[in-house]
Amino acid sequence: MISMSMLKLLIVSLVLSTFISPIFVLPAHASGQEMASSVINQAEDVVASAYEAVLEAERAGANVSGLLARLNQAGEFLAGAWVAFRLGDFEEAARSASLCSEISESVKNEAGEMRVEAYGLRVKGFWLTMTGSLVGVVAVVFGSFVGWRVFKRRYYMRVSRMKPEVSSGES
């Protein structure tokens, strides 16, 4: 049988725990929120820089369709993270944001490689086109020069073969 003093002690400890527990729970909640917020913001930055890297690769002439598909996957995780965060599910928010960062990071690295590769191909293509055009222009200039000389010679020959016609004066 529980004595009166034990019962009092139990009630006091229950009342105390009711008031004290929020002091421990609230910071844990707040730190969860802060942590999720920080992970999401980090994911936002990684996605943005991955997008920039993909744009640069695209400008260099790379086919970025595959990279965009993966970025869309990352975007879905990031949107999910924001929705979970607004609903107070910080654990899910942080998990989704981490997955987003992981995908975005790999996309960023791959985009960088693709940009270098595409840029190299572009430079090569540029030189090839320029050489082709230069050779073509030289060929046209040379051909025109030779063609003009031949034409001029034939023109003079034709003129020199012409016989002057004498017409009788009627005055």
Added chain:
Amino acid sequence: MNLEECRTVFATGSLILMLIVAAPTLSLIVRFPGGIERFSELWVLGPDLMAQEYPFNIQVNSTYNIFVGMGNHMGASSYYLLDVKFRNQTQPLPDTLNSKPSPLPPLYEYKAFVKDGETWEKTLKFSVLEALLCDDSAFVSRISINDVVFSVNVSAKWDSEHKGFYYQLFFELWLYNLTARSFQFHNRFVWIWLNMTV
């Protein structure tokens, strides 16, 4: 035709031929300012992917499907944010004249990367989970979008002119600005009207 005229024809022909041969290189170096209009499309379609049979008279715990989509004509791949918001007739819509989004908080959101000239489309499933209907007012407390539950707490007065309790589910399009390194309202939004019924 005398020799002088022949020379002019010859020189002109050669020059045209040179320009044709040099055109591939010139196109790589010279950029002509294009008059191409840059824009994005945004649409909402009914459950059969047509601009018809949109959900209108809605009931509690019934599920409705619509499609939201966007098209990119911005000249490069773009990063979009699509906010899904819920309002009654009196709450503010985006102000497209001043390029201001609606101040209402977003419920659901999509983030999408769309290649230039391509489109993006997703299905959106929604249902009203809790609502109270009185004589002259309705109160929607919880809705679900793509199986995520949101507390909305939006009331609507009886619209005697159109005979209904009207709500709006609307979609705001935001575009990522590389210079500002943030999303900016892209001045586009679409919506569907919903009439809460018993």
